Amino acid sequence: MTEKPGVVVTGASGRMGQMLVREVQKSDRLKLVGAVERSGNDWVGRDLGLCMGGTETGITVTDDALEAFARAQAVIDFTSPAATVGFAELAAQARAVHVIGTTGLSDDDLRKIHVAARHAVIVRAGNMSLGVNLLTRITRQVAAALDADWDIEIIESHHNQKVDAPSGTALMLGEAAAEGRGVALSEVSDRGRDGITGKRERGHIGFHAIRGGDVVGEHEVIFATAGERIVLKHLASDRTLFARGALKAALWGQDKAPGEYDMLDVLGLGD
Ligand SMILES: NC(=O)C1=CN([C@@H]2O[C@H](COP(=O)(O)OP(=O)(O)OC[C@H]3O[C@@H](n4cnc5c(N)ncnc54)[C@H](OP(=O)(O)O)[C@@H]3O)[C@@H](O)[C@H]2O)C=CC1
Numbered sequence: 001m002t003e004k005p006g007v008v009v010t011g012a013s014g015r016m017g018q019m020l021v022r023e024v025q026k027s028d029r030l031k032l033v034g035a036v037e038r039s040g041n042d043w044v045g046r047d048l049g050l051c052m053g054g055t056e057t058g059i060t061v062t063d064d065a066l067e068a069f070a071r072a073q074a075v076i077d078f079t080s081p082a083a084t085v086g087f088a089e090l091a092a093q094a095r096a097v098h099v100i101g102t103t104g105l106s107d108d109d110l111r112k113i114h115v116a117a118r119h120a121v122i123v124r125a126g127n128m129s130l131g132v133n134l135l136t137r138i139t140r141q142v143a144a145a146l147d148a149d150w151d152i153e154i155i156e157s158h159h160n161q162k163v164d165a166p167s168g169t170a171l172m173l174g175e176a177a178a179e180g181r182g183v184a185l186s187e188v189s190d191r192g193r194d195g196i197t198g199k200r201e202r203g204h205i206g207f208h209a210i211r212g213g214d215v216v217g218e219h220e221v222i223f224a225t226a227g228e229r230i231v232l233k234h235l236a237s238d239r240t241l242f243a244r245g246a247l248k249a250a251l252w253g254q255d256k257a258p259g260e261y262d263m264l265d266v267l268g269l270g271d
């Protein structure tokens with residue numbers, strides 16, 4: 001039997017990090033070989049299993065990402081934009097598949113990730129669930145079928161610890177709607193209106209963010225015209241669906257050529 005690909009989880013103490021550690025430990029196709037945290041994080045230097053309130057795993061949480069990545073075939077990374085840009089370079093050096101779930105990446109961050117993908121497989125998506133990725137396809141199709149008399153608004157709701165807005169998912173849905181319309185999202189995006197904004201501009205795509213409590217992630221795409229509305233909605237109630245998508249991407253990427261991929265590629269929903 002061939003060896004299972006080894007996985008390092010970055011940001012292991014985070015909401016998604018802990019979820020990912022558990023899912024990799026449960027997997028019969030991947031093996032957890034490392035856990036990385038930020039220098040200064042309480043977990044660094046301690047046994048991962050004990051940090052998570054369980055039994056010893058023999059994996060010591062480290063802040064030496066390159067050393068950990070060198071022992072892995074995949075890095076699963078749901079951290080922060082600054083951390084992810086650094087990890088992209090290190091994962092490429094280690095020739096490990098880099099699965100990026102981090103959102104809030106700037107255009108400059110994306111350029112750096114693009115450079116790293118010359119040497120390694122990078123799978124990046126603002127949402128790793130099947131439902132959301134399918135919804136991007138449906139959104140593109142509906143937007144293509146309707147003209148600009150239909151106003152498009154995207155509403156997202158998340159827990160009160162989320163630090164970026166609009167969410168990565170909302171931006172994926174916005175990109176899909178813009179693509180369906182044949183326009184560039186950057187040209188038509190209206191974010192969080194406030195004050196005397198003037199009337200809504202025809203053809204624009206609006207984004208609105210709600211933050212509260214422990215909402216895992218909810219997204220609505222509204223197509224509104226005179227007398228009627230179409231509402232497409234996705235509700236996530238459990239973070240394991242994001243983690244499972246990330247594991248699927250880590251496995252899928254093992255035999256791919258260096259380059260940038262997304263979950264549509266992994267799920268076989270691409271063009
Ligand atoms: N694509 C998808 O399907 C999904 C994406 N996300 C995205 O994933 C990201 C993380 O979300 P969430 O888990 O809720 O956030 P958390 O804040 O709970 O976790 C982030 C973790 O990353 C750690 N971290 C930050 N900088 C570094 C670094 N330089 N090296 C190592 N670790 C670092 C943090 O450590 P510390 O606390 O010490 O700073 C923390 O443990 C967000 O961008 C979120 O939007 C979330 C869910 C699904």
Ligand SMILES: O=C(O)C1=N[C@H](C(=O)O)C[C@H](O)C1
Pocket residue numbers: 103126127158162166167168169170216217218
């Ligand atoms: O921060 C989160 O929690 C989530 N982030 C992703 C996003 O920005 O869309 C995915 C999911 O909605 C949860």
